[in-house]
Amino acid sequence: MSTGTNTATPATPAAPAARTPAPPRGSAPARPTGEGRITARAHLRHIGALTRRNVLQIKQNPEAMSDVLLMPIVFTLLFVYVFGGAISGKGNQQDYVNYLIPGLMAMMGLNIAMGMGTGVNDDVKKGVMDRFRTMPIARSSVLLAKIIVEVGRMVVATAILLAMGFLLGFQVATSPLHLLAAVGLSLVFGASLMWIFILLGLSLQTAQAVQGVAMLVLMPLQFGSSIFAPPESMPDWLRAFTDYNPLSNLADAARNLVNGGPVAGSVWMTLGWAAAITLVTAPLAVARFRRHT
Numbered sequence: 001m002s003t004g005t006n007t008a009t010p011a012t013p014a015a016p017a018a019r020t021p022a023p024p025r026g027s028a029p030a031r032p033t034g035e036g037r038i039t040a041r042a043h044l045r046h047i048g049a050l051t052r053r054n055v056l057q058i059k060q061n062p063e064a065m066s067d068v069l070l071m072p073i074v075f076t077l078l079f080v081y082v083f084g085g086a087i088s089g090k091g092n093q094q095d096y097v098n099y100l101i102p103g104l105m106a107m108m109g110l111n112i113a114m115g116m117g118t119g120v121n122d123d124v125k126k127g128v129m130d131r132f133r134t135m136p137i138a139r140s141s142v143l144l145a146k147i148i149v150e151v152g153r154m155v156v157a158t159a160i161l162l163a164m165g166f167l168l169g170f171q172v173a174t175s176p177l178h179l180l181a182a183v184g185l186s187l188v189f190g191a192s193l194m195w196i197f198i199l200l201g202l203s204l205q206t207a208q209a210v211q212g213v214a215m216l217v218l219m220p221l222q223f224g225s226s227i228f229a230p231p232e233s234m235p236d237w238l239r240a241f242t243d244y245n246p247l248s249n250l251a252d253a254a255r256n257l258v259n260g261g262p263v264a265g266s267v268w269m270t271l272g273w274a275a276a277i278t279l280v281t282a283p284l285a286v287a288r289f290r291r292h293t
Contacts, residue, residue, distance in 0.1 A: 038138045046137040050145030058149070068153045071111060072161035075104055079228060080168060094169050101165035102182060102254035103227035106247050108157045109190020110221065114214040116150050117197030118207040125207075140286045147194050154190050158183055173260045182254035185270055189250050192274040195281040202288045227251045246273040 225247040253266035
């Protein structure tokens with residue numbers, strides 16, 4: 001019986017892995033995940049999912065609503081009982097309540113927007129924005145979802161403000177529809193201000209810096225306006241600033257919608273300010289967010 005000899009076949013060496021050619025010098029870097037073309041339907045779905053996430057965060061941390069719940073009460077009582085007599089004269093508290101409440105509606109959006117800037121800065125420091133970077137979503141959907149939630153918080157704050165006003169004798173001389181129009185105008189303008197503070201939150205290094213710069217903007221706009229006192233009582237140089245202050249336009253528009261008076265000029269001026277602020281700061285905020293993350 002013959003014995004067969006098995007000859008081992010030498011292994012074929014594996015082909016070397018193909019290397020991805022390096023991009024030529026000077027070419028644009030590869031586009032990161034999530035920056036591809038996203039349909040409008042997908043964009044809306046992303047905004048809805050992120051809005052739900054932000055709402056659930058508030059549900060898990062109810063203390064985040066403390067400013068919204070307490071700020072309208074504190075401001076109303078403070079200005080009506082501490083400053084009301086000095087500004088409007090003794091015995092004219094009722095008139096001052098009708099003057100103040102529409103003005104405070106204008107102030108709610110500014111204060112909530114300021115807090116939004118520090119919140120965005122805090123999310124950047126914690127790496128939350130970097131996690132969004134890895135997702136195939138539009139960058140603007142992250143910021144729009146935050147604005148939607150903050151507008152909802154504004155609605156709650158405004159409702160509490162009006163409830164306090166009615167308890168103190170606030171009266172609507174026109175109609176409920178005019179009151180809703182004043183609330184809607186305040187929400188639109190407040191949403192436009194949020195883009196400014198989002199931009200600050202993404203541009204400055206710390207939340208303390210955001211808060212400090214925001215206060216420098218907040219104080220002159222609030223007290224150099226017609227929110228708390230009629231401009232007629234101010235010196236000429238301050239009255240000139242007050243006349244061009246967008247918060248004065250908003251306060252006057254809300255006040256005339258509720259108490260009666262010409263509204264066309266102040267309403268259109270407020271809407272113009274809101275549109276201009278949004279058109280300028282929203283693209284800058286989205287571009288800064290894209291670069292920052």
